[in-house]
Amino acid sequence: MQAIILAAGMGRRLGEYTRDNTKCMLPVNGVRLIDRVLGQLSQLGLSRVVIVVGYKGQNLIDYIGHRYDDSLKIEYVDNPVYDKTNNIYSLSLAKEKLQEDDTLLIESDLIFDDSLFRMIMDNPYPNLALVDKYETWMDGTMVRIDEDNNIVNFIPKKAFKYKDVDSYYKTVNIYKFSREFSQNKYVPFLEAYSKALGNNEYYEQVLRVITLLDNAELKALPITNGAKWYEIDDVQDLDIAETLFADKDEFMYRYNMRFGGHWRFPKLLDFCYLVNPYFPTAHMKDELRANFDILLSEYPSGMYVNSLIAAKYFDIRQKYTVVGNGAAELIKSLMERVEGRIGVVYPTFQEYPNRKEQTEIVGFMPNNNDLAYTADDLIRFYADKQLSTLLLINPDNPSGNFIPIVDVLRLATWCKERGIFFVVDESFVDFSEDFRNNSLLHNEILQAYPNLAVMKSISKSYGVPGLRLGILASSDEALINWMKHDVSIWNINSFAEFYMQIFGKYQKDYDRACQKFIAERKRFMARLTDIPFLRVIPSQANYFLCQVTEKYTSEELTRRLLMDFNILIKDCDNKDGLENKNYVRIAVRDQKDNDTLVEALKTL
Structure with missing residues (x-):
């Protein structure tokens, strides 16, 4: 068995990264792609490795030098017209070598787990294309396969149809060809295809023609073990690859620094970010899809119209309402407006205190294992403190502590009597039991308490974080008008x-979605409490704060779940008030996902 690596391309989309070197010289987490693949190939006992070079080829040859002489016999083929041809020509230059032995054919812009080479080599079938089920990040050549893994046809880019993606597999661009297949099928068709259509084509086009034969002899080998791979064409691909293949010391840091965008990792099961798993409904999504074209091509309305729509959404007055590009935009604006000392319950959602100087914060920390507190606890603690503002997140994040509405209003009255501005973030209130009666978003309440401002993230309980929506409501019209002018006039998009x-x-x-969620939270909590190393704190939100009591630290548990099971939870060890106490926060998803997490925890 030999290997042929195609490494002649220019990699223009990588910009400055490939200005002086070909793509396989790109370092990923400090290791160049060529070193990674040659190191993997050196474990396979190959007869030789043939590298087709072109752009900056001498740089690559000089870099490799004789460093692999003890483990690999390396030969080179030069493509002098790399800038005028495509990879079909690069492979045609190596066609004589291709026919001399069974071959692993590899493209040089790949990064992948070691197991993929062993998977394709150990399979007894002689002619295989390694494939993976289509995911949104994949681009390039797709195939369809039948129940016996025969490749029914190749789907080039121009024939790609999004309505058919459920039946597509992406070619990983790692192939195994027998010498006989190369001699009798591939090379003859390669020569004929190049003669007819020229050299500015792709070698997969030849495979596409071969699959039209009655006896094509080429099968697909789907990846079924969850092994990782990625194709690096641009800087975004590089960033994702460095996250996927980070070592254990960098792994968690790279995921956490993204602050979302986890749709780029379709296999990731995200128990970190907090959304409603049962809303929007499929019918509502269909209505959004049906209007996609007009929403994409037209401007959104300005603040006047959007505050009117948001007021209708929550059945409150327009003059009490300001709309934000997510609650985060409104939090920033509000906290810049607030002056003086602010009371904050810890641990908390850090976006609020991070906007203030530490000297302006008067922190309260519940003195019990469940981090529970009541309105009376806050009144007693802050009775002799000089505050201009009191912040209440209800249910709280990350504890899930909940104060009933009657007590929140009593707290609002206490603040009103003392001239304290009372900010209540009720982004998670619709996850609470009796949720229909727990919101402060009513004209009568807002009018009765002009010292009250209610923050509401639409992303979380309504399950639409990608739309970036939130509102702030208050009968303090001066505050509302100031914030409407502080944010951009077009601060939300047409889809939102x-x-x-x-x-x-x-x-x-x-x-109905909220009711379904509450039932699933109860079931999920019962399952989590069966995990011997977790102490689960009761919650009225869509997450549980859990203390890791033995076996692991919170950081170790978080890392093991991500590295071994592709499950992301929140390590709370960096939250103020929870330092070195081994707490994690686990979101509540649907029953299938929740059971997947429980089984992973049982395995650990």
């Missing part, structure tokens, strides 16, 4: 505006 516009039709569906 349209979502708010149609929500009323789906109110009953939303109520």
Whole structure:
């Protein structure tokens, strides 16, 4: 068995990274792609490795030098017209060598787990294309396969149809060809294809023609063990590859520094970010899809219209309402407006205190194992403190502690009597039991308490974080008008505006989704409490704060779940008040995902 590596391309999309070197010289987490693949190949007992070079080829040859002489016999083939041809020509230059032995054919811009080479070599079938089920990040040549893993056809880019993606597999660009297949099938068709259509084509096009034969002799080998691989074409690909293949010391840091965007990792099961698993409904998503074209091509409305729609959404007055590009935009604006000392319950959602100087914060920390507190606890603690503002997140994040509405209003009255501005973030209130009666978003309440401002993230309980929506409501019209001028006039997009516009039709569906969620939270908590090394704190939100009591630290548990099971939870060890106490936060997802996490925890 030999290997042929195609490494002649220029890699233009990588910009400055390939200005002086070909793509396989790109370092990923400090290791060049060529060193990684040659190191993997050196473990396979190959007869030789043939590298087809072109752009900056001498740089590559000089870099490799004789460093692999003890483990690999390396030969080179030069493509002098790399800038005028495509990889079909690079492979044709090596066609004589291709026919001399069984061959692993590899493209040089790949990074992948060691197991993939062993998987394709150990399979007894002689002619294989390594493939993976289509995911959103994949681009390039796709194939369809039948129940016997025969490749039915190759799907080039121009024939790609998004409606058919459920049946697509992406070629990993690692192939195994027998010498006989190369001699009798591939090379003859390669020569004919190049003669007919020229050299500015792709070698997969030849395989596409071969699969049309009655006896193509080429099968697909789907990746079924969850092994990782990535194709690096641009700087975004490089960033994702460095995250996927980070070592254990960097792994968690790289995921956490992204602050979302986990859709780029489709196999990741995300128990870190907090959304409703049961809303929006499929029908509501269909309505959004049906209006995609017009929403993409038209401007959204300005603040006047969007505050009107948001007011309709929550059945409150427009003059009490300001809309934000997520609650985060409104938090920033509000905290810049707030002056003086602010009371904050710890641990908390850090976005609020991070906007203030530490000297301005008067922190309260519950003195019990469940981090539970009541309105009376806050009144007693802050009775002799000089505050201008009191912040209450209800249910709290990350503890899930919940204060009933009657007590929140009593706290609002206490603040009003003392001239304290009272900020209540109720982003998770719709996950609480009796959620229909727990919100402060009512005209009568807002009017009765002009010292009250209610923050609400639409992302979380409504399950639309990608739309970036939030509101702040208050009868303090001076505050609302100031914030409307502080944020951009076009601070939300057309998709978010349209979502708010149609929500009323789906109110009953939303109520049912919340009820379904509450039932699943109860079931999930019962399952989590069976894990011997977790102490689960009761919650009225869509997450549980859990203390890791033995066996692991919170950091170790978080890392093991991500590295071994591709499951992401939140390590709370860096939250103020929870340092070195081994707490993690686990979101509540649907039953299938929740059971997957429980089984992983049982394995650990």
